[in-house]
Every structure is written in structure tokens, then in C-alpha cells.
Amino acid sequence: MVERISEATLEALYDTIVTAPASCHSRFSEGQLPALVTQSSSLLRSLRRTDPVGNPSENHMYRRYVFPFLLAALTAATLSACATGPSASGSIPATLAATPSISTFRTLATQAGLADTLAANGPYTVFAPSDEAFKAVPAKTMAELQADKSKLQAVLNYHIVPKRLTAADIQPGSAKTLQGSEITLSRAGTFVTVEDAMVVQADIPASNGVVHVVDRVLMPPAKK
Structure with missing residues (x-):
């Protein structure tokens, strides 16, 4: 019984x-x-x-x-x-393709010619904005980015750090991006922020790095 x-x-x-x-x-x-x-x-x-x-x-x-x-x-x-925990089954492009919530970022990365870079040895940490985050970007801004490959590359590279950073690795401070500028990182308990964006899904593994989904699209500072 x-x-x-x-x-x-x-x-x-x-x-x-x-x-x-x-x-x-x-x-x-x-x-x-x-x-x-x-x-x-x-x-x-x-x-x-x-x-x-x-x-x-x-x-x-x-x-x-x-x-x-x-x-x-x-x-x-x-x-x-x-x-x-999850296991890495492929490089970052494969991980992006396997994560439906960041399909816009994946499409734009392909258009910007970043697929080969993200498939290289790395390691890389990608703070990929969600599809909902891209919907919040003004249509005019999105059109300008898609019409200018160099600008699009700059914006996307601003979300990529050339080293592996899991959520547990992140400490308050800054990290240099592929774009060349630095982004501010912070962690309080289980909450991780990147500039003014929050990580909403952490530690999606890839064989050559890790992907975190964030809730905002980051724009690099204007060059002086």
C-alpha cells in the first residue's frame, strides 16, 4: 500500500x-x-x-x-x-541557433559576418539581447544598423567579450568587448547586469564560450 x-x-x-x-x-x-x-x-x-x-x-x-x-x-x-547542468554541444553559432529567444541576434550576427568569428576557438562570452529587447529598439535605428554593416558589427561586437565568463565568474567591474569599448558588469546574488541590461537567462554553454540572454540592446559609446 x-x-x-x-x-x-x-x-x-x-x-x-x-x-x-x-x-x-x-x-x-x-x-x-x-x-x-x-x-x-x-x-x-x-x-x-x-x-x-x-x-x-x-x-x-x-x-x-x-x-x-x-x-x-x-x-x-x-x-x-x-x-x-547543460552540456555544450556546439560552438556559439550553433548555441545561438538552438536558443529561440535570441533568433534576432543570430540573424543580425550572420548579416554582419560574425559567424566565422563566433565559431573560432575563442573563448567568447556573448550577452545576446532577446527578441523582445530588439523590439524595443526604434525602427529607424534598426533600419540604419541593417543598412550599415560596420555599424551593425560595432553594436553586436559590443555584446561580446573575448573570454569565458559564467554568471558565477562575473564580479563588479568592467570587461573589454570585441568592439573595443568596455562594458560595466555587476552581480548581486543571482542577479547579473551588463550596463543597464539584466541577464534573464544565464550560462547557455557552447564549446568555445558561453551565452547569456539579456533584456536590452546595448549601444556602444560614440567615438571621440
Whole structure:
């Protein structure tokens, strides 16, 4: 006979998920873990209530067996992500292609002729703006960049640092980019910022570096 999992155990499992380090959360696709946690929290609250009139036995079975199993499985997945982490399966261009949320950056990097550079030995750290970040750039600015390859290269190179920097490696300070200017980096706990952009997905591995997704497009300072 399957023993019922206590509510205290359920609470402990739930706490394990929501307090897991951000580096573990980043192993899930963007938005997936928050959705799962929200659903789990909602279910946990609802299952504390009295069984609804109409089908009490079905709700009792779900409360006793099904939901604990699902929550335990989600906890195991979170801990597994912490323990193993992702593995690098290709160079940075392949990593960009395998990350749907940065397809605009990948397309622009190809147009700018940076594919060969990013496929070289490196190592490189790419702070790639998300597709949503590019949508916030004025249409006129985007048109100017796409019409001027040198300007486009400068902007994209401003997001690339010629060394490997995982989120854990980042310390308050600056780093020189391929564009030539320096960017300001900062980390507070699990929060990493690059200039005025925040890393929203960290440590996407590549064989020749690492990619971080950021929420803003950075513009290099004007040359004096």
C-alpha cells in the first residue's frame, strides 16, 4: 500500500523548487519553471480545501497520490538541473541557433559576418539581447544598423567579450568587448547586469564560450 505523503513533506518539496539557485532555474526553457511553480503552488493551496461536493473520492485520490507524485517529480527535475547542468554541444553559432529567444541576434550576427568569428576557438562570452529587447529598439535605428554593416558589427561586437565568463565568474567591474569599448558588469546574488541590461537567462554553454540572454540592446559609446 502506498503511504500518504504528509503536507509538511509537500511543503518541503515546494520550498526546494522555489529556493533553488537561479543557475538551476536557467536549465529550463524560458518561463517554463515559473509556470510549473505557479501551477504547483495553486494546486497545493486548492488541495488544502475541503473536497468538493460531487466527487470527493476522486479529489481524495488526487490529494493522496497523484499530486505528491507530480510535485516530487518536479523537485527531482530541478535538483537534476542543479547537479548536471547543460552540456555544450556546439560552438556559439550553433548555441545561438538552438536558443529561440535570441533568433534576432543570430540573424543580425550572420548579416554582419560574425559567424566565422563566433565559431573560432575563442573563448567568447556573448550577452545576446532577446527578441523582445530588439523590439524595443526604434525602427529607424534598426533600419540604419541593417543598412550599415560596420555599424551593425560595432553594436553586436559590443555584446561580446573575448573570454569565458559564467554568471558565477562575473564580479563588479568592467570587461573589454570585441568592439573595443568596455562594458560595466555587476552581480548581486543571482542577479547579473551588463550596463543597464539584466541577464534573464544565464550560462547557455557552447564549446568555445558561453551565452547569456539579456533584456536590452546595448549601444556602444560614440567615438571621440
